[in-house]
Amino acid sequence: QKEVEQNSGPLSVPEGAIASLNCTYSDRGSQSFFWYRQYSGKSPELIMSIYSNGDKEDGRFTAQLNKASQYVSLLIRDSQPSDSATYLCALYNAGNMLTFGGGTRLMVKP
Amino acid sequence: GAGVSQTPSNKVTEKGKYVELRCDPISGHTALYWYRQSLGQGPEFLIYFQGTGAADDSGLPNDRFFAVRPEGSVSTLKIQRTERGDSAVYLCASSNRADTQYFGPGTRLTVL
Numbered sequence: 089q090k091e092v093e094q095n096s097g098p099l100s101v102p103e104g105a106i107a108s109l110n111c112t113y114s115d116r117g118s119q120s121f122f123w124y125r126q127y128s129g130k131s132p133e134l135i136m137s138i139y140s141n142g143d144k145e146d147g148r149f150t151a152q153l154n155k156a157s158q159y160v161s162l163l164i165r166d167s168q169p170s171d172s173a174t175y176l177c178a179l180y181n182a183g184n185m186l187t188f189g190g191g192t193r194l195m196v197k198p
Numbered sequence: 199g200a201g202v203s204q205t206p207s208n209k210v211t212e213k214g215k216y217v218e219l220r221c222d223p224i225s226g227h228t229a230l231y232w233y234r235q236s237l238g239q240g241p242e243f244l245i246y247f248q249g250t251g252a253a254d255d256s257g258l259p260n261d262r263f264f265a266v267r268p269e270g271s272v273s274t275l276k277i278q279r280t281e282r283g284d285s286a287v288y289l290c291a292s293s294n295r296a297d298t299q300y301f302g303p304g305t306r307l308t309v310l
Contacts, residue, residue, distance in 0.1 A: 092240070122298075131289055131301040132241065132289070132301045137297075176241075178240070184253060186231075186291075187243070188242070190238070190239055191239075
């Protein structure tokens with residue numbers, strides 16, 4: 089079992105809809121969780137971090153964390169074609185490194 | 199301010215050659231990380247520097263890989279006797295808070 093699991097997609101949503109991206113992890117000791125967006129041929133860009141159970145909202149993005157169930161999700165409201173990218177879930181533990189999932193490719197269709 | 203920079207952006211080499219990849223972190227960031235990303239995969243950790251010293255090199259795949267950060271700023275990842283399986287994008291990240299890391303544009307290494 090991989091430490092961080094994501095559905096590779098592609099996840100296709102129409103413009104204006106809510107995109108829901110999910111991630112599960114195996115290390116219960118993980119404390120910090122991140123979502124990165126990566127456009128094709130570009131490097132990962134940090135878009136959200138979450139440390140506590142519950143929801144964290146930033147503009148059109150909401151990150152959700154449930155440590156008991158070991159999942160973290162990202163909701164993108166009012167999805168735009170410019171949101172089309174691969175979204176990487178990452179966690180940080182005491183190992184001084186980020187551990188990434190394989191990413192979910194999101195396609196927002198006009 | 200300036201972000202993390204990496205040079206070269208692309209490197210094509212032949213099997214068996216030696217390569218050096220350079221990373222210039224965000225000014226003032228004491229932590230520096232190297233990751234490797236293969237096509238369709240998430241980045242995988244290689245090595246972490248805190249200041250000048252390699253605090254964790256557990257991700258280096260074998261002894262052909264080595265990295266230095268002699269003055270606590272710029273870092274160089276060195277790969278000896280390159281193999282075709284080394285082809286990937288090599289990403290550098292820096293941080294002033296260990297868990298929040300900012301990535302550079304990466305170096306795409308192709309070993310023929």
